[in-house]
Amino acid sequence: MKKGRELFVGSYRSLHQTPISPIQFQQTMSHSDPSNRYSYTPILNWNPQVHHYFLKAYGADHFSRISTALTRPSRYSCIRVNTLRSTGDAVIHKLRSLVPNADVPPPQSDSGDDVANPLKECSAAAAAPISKCEIPGLDYVVFVWGSGPRRIHYGDAPPKEVIVSRKCAEAVLRGAQVYVPGVMACSAHVEKGDTVAVSVAVEKQGADGGWGIAMTRGTVLQGSETDPYYFERNGLYIGQGTAMLSRAGMFRVSEGVGVDMKDRVYELHSFHNVLEGEIFLQNLPSIIAAHALDPQKGERILDMCAAPGGKTTAIAILMKDEGEIIATDRSHNKVLDIQKLAAEMGLSCIKTFKLDALKSVCRRDDIDTFTDPCCNNAKIDVTNQVLDSPNLQVERVSPLVTEDKGKKPNGGAYVSKADIRKNMRRARNGPGRNQCVGGRVDRSKGFSPDSFDRVLLDAPCSALGLRPRLFAGEETIQSLRNHAKYQRRMFDQAVQLVRPGGIIVYSTCTINPGENEALVRYALDKYKYLSLAPQHPRIGGPGLVGSCEFPDGYIEEWLRPGEEDLVQRFDPSSPLDTIGFFIAKFLVGSKDT
Numbered sequence: 161m162k163k164g165r166e167l168f169v170g171s172y173r174s175l176h177q178t179p180i181s182p183i184q185f186q187q188t189m190s191h192s193d194p195s196n197r198y199s200y201t202p203i204l205n206w207n208p209q210v211h212h213y214f215l216k217a218y219g220a221d222h223f224s225r226i227s228t229a230l231t232r233p234s235r236y237s238c239i240r241v242n243t244l245r246s247t248g249d250a251v252i253h254k255l256r257s258l259v260p261n262a263d264v265p266p267p268q269s270d271s272g273d274d275v276a277n278p279l280k281e282c283s284a285a286a287a288a289p290i291s292k293c294e295i296p297g298l299d300y301v302v303f304v305w306g307s308g309p310r311r312i313h314y315g316d317a318p319p320k321e322v323i324v325s326r327k328c329a330e331a332v333l334r335g336a337q338v339y340v341p342g343v344m345a346c347s348a349h350v351e352k353g354d355t356v357a358v359s360v361a362v363e364k365q366g367a368d369g370g371w372g373i374a375m376t377r378g379t380v381l382q383g384s385e386t387d388p389y390y391f392e393r394n395g396l397y398i399g400q401g402t403a404m405l406s407r408a409g410m411f412r413v414s415e416g417v418g419v420d421m422k423d424r425v426y427e428l429h430s431f432h433n434v435l436e437g438e439i440f441l442q443n444l445p446s447i448i449a450a451h452a453l454d455p456q457k458g459e460r461i462l463d464m465c466a467a468p469g470g471k472t473t474a475i476a477i478l479m480k481d482e483g484e485i486i487a488t489d490r491s492h493n494k495v496l497d498i499q500k501l502a503a504e505m506g507l508s509c510i511k512t513f514k515l516d517a518l519k520s521v522c523r524r525d526d527i528d529t530f531t532d533p534c535c536n537n538a539k540i541d542v543t544n545q546v547l548d549s550p551n552l553q554v555e556r557v558s559p560l561v562t563e564d565k566g567k568k569p570n571g572g573a574y575v576s577k578a579d580i581r582k583n584m585r586r587a588r589n590g591p592g593r594n595q596c597v598g599g600r601v602d603r604s605k606g607f608s609p610d611s612f613d614r615v616l617l618d619a620p621c622s623a624l625g626l627r628p629r630l631f632a633g634e635e636t637i638q639s640l641r642n643h644a645k646y647q648r649r650m651f652d653q654a655v656q657l658v659r660p661g662g663i664i665v666y667s668t669c670t671i672n673p674g675e676n677e678a679l680v681r682y683a684l685d686k687y688k689y690l691s692l693a694p695q696h697p698r699i700g701g702p703g704l705v706g707s708c709e710f711p712d713g714y715i716e717e718w719l720r721p722g723e724e725d726l727v728q729r730f731d732p733s734s735p736l737d738t739i740g741f742f743i744a745k746f747l748v749g750s751k752d753t
């Protein structure tokens with residue numbers, strides 16, 4: 161039965177008293193069994209209030225499945241082909257020579273899970289190691305199978321060991337090697353070439369209620385029960401590999417591979433540096449989000465939180481690189497990442513800007529100073545700015561200005577003496593710290609209302625859908641609410657920027673209804689001219705209907721009956737085996753009503 165179709169009006173208060181959930185009990189029991197020590201059966205720790213809230217939203221069984229799925233990587237890699245450069249078939253042909261065992265059917269899980277064909281809805285050939293997506297319009301998406309969870313044989317004697325940080329372990333589960341900065345502790349006498357078992361130290365709760373790792377980097381493991389994290393590591397072994405350095409070396413050098421993983425709980429192919437510019441590794445729901453936006457050639461599109469540019473480049477390719485995509489992010493270096501990816505994929509319709517999405521709509525006086533050629537108030541920053549004129553032209557202001565007052569640069573814009581001095585200093589001393597990390601980033605002051613055909617708001621979120629995840633305790637009810645507030649303010653900006661008749665797509669990579677369905681409720685209740693639009697393709701599940709009351713009396717409203725099938729909720733525990741993701745598509749009606 162699909163929970164999303166049920167009307168749920170629940171109070172979180174009643175569950176607040178529950179001391180321990182059945183899932184926690186079951187997991188605690190399995191971890192205290194010594195025969196499970198060298199296994200991978202992680203327990204995802206949640207903040208207790210968040211745990212109760214999700215239990216209420218999903219029900220105990222469903223939330224248990226979600227929690228378990230989050231600790232595992234998807235069993236396949238999803239590759240988006242740059243159709244301006246290649247085709248799905250051509251890429252499959254090239255990958256066959258790059259992916260080991262490409263002709264051998266994908267191995268099954270040792271855990272007895274049904275992994276025969278979790279992608280049967282989108283790939284009939286999913287039993288092959290490399291297959292093309294069969295969703296209409298998505299034949300440029302290629303799946304490459306991995307395997308797991310696999311039982312690893314760590315030998316008869318207690319093995320030499322390396323403990324890695326959680327972030328490092330999550331990367332290893334996705335196919336990376338163990339790099340030295342991720343190594344936390346190592347057995348005494350480990351030499352280069354030794355086989356070592358790799359486990360992970362996950363945050364645990366301290367006496368003050370905070371979460372942390374009670375271990376100093378460089379700890380020597382004696383192989384005894386007095387070692388730090390000895391019992392906590394039960395069920396947290398992610399594989400074994402060859403030490404590339406001695407114990408001393410691992411803590412002396414600052415970079416490089418510490419352990420070359422030979423035998424992994426999850427085997428996923430790494431596509432690092434493979435077919436650069438021709439393919440992009442991207443989650444299936446992210447590809448679907450770009451399709452939901454349905455960008456058309458020649459349109460003007462805003463991607464509000466765009467870095468590193470995965471969806472921006474997907475949108476540009478759907479538009480055949482014809483039109484204009486404004487891709488903004490608040491981080492300078494992340495904007496450089498978008499530029500790099502766009503260049504690598506050979507896309508020219510993407511313009512990037514550093515901009516705080518909360519200030520995406522330019523202020524009235526900024527529009528006036530720009531549009532009035534007699535007005536001398538527009539400032540020129542040391543980096544470029546962009547101001548929109550009402551006729552939707554983007555103008556970029558040259559940073560190279562002169563003090564010649566008779567010749568007004570940028571059609572009348574005034575250049576302050578301070579800016580000129582700054583530019584001269586810059587010419588003498590070089591571009592400055594921000595600029596020397598790799599390139600130039602233009603700064604924007606925002607855009608005119610109603611100036612975009614479509615807006616994608618792929619909002620920063622709690623990311624509680626990302627996989628694999630070995631710890632979730634950092635998010636509290638308050639931090640989840642803060643994410644939601646931030647997202648609403650960004651959405652308010654998006655609504656102003658889209659023209660009547662335009663489209664807004666809102667997406668997150670979290671399972672938190674407060675950042676998903678509750679945002680939709682907020683949007684529909686506040687802006688009567690917005691309506692939910694059907695999405696194509698639609699392979700995600702329905703949204704959650706109902707509401708949730710919190711102990712402080714706050715009622716979080718989700719969807720109303722009839723709205724659930726207009727959003728896409730990707731459930732990490734569903735057969736599609738994706739990250740947790742949410743997509744809502746809004747049609748903007750006449751703003752006069």
Ligand SMILES: C[S@@+](CC[C@H](N)C(=O)[O-])C[C@H]1O[C@@H](n2cnc3c(N)ncnc32)[C@H](O)[C@@H]1O
Binds near residue numbers: 471516618
């Ligand atoms: C979910 S990620 C976007 C992923 C991207 N859409 C993609 O598909 O590659 C969210 C992004 O929002 C950016 N961000 C966070 N707060 C922001 C703000 N106030 N203004 C603009 N960008 C922001 C972060 O730097 C991050 O790159």
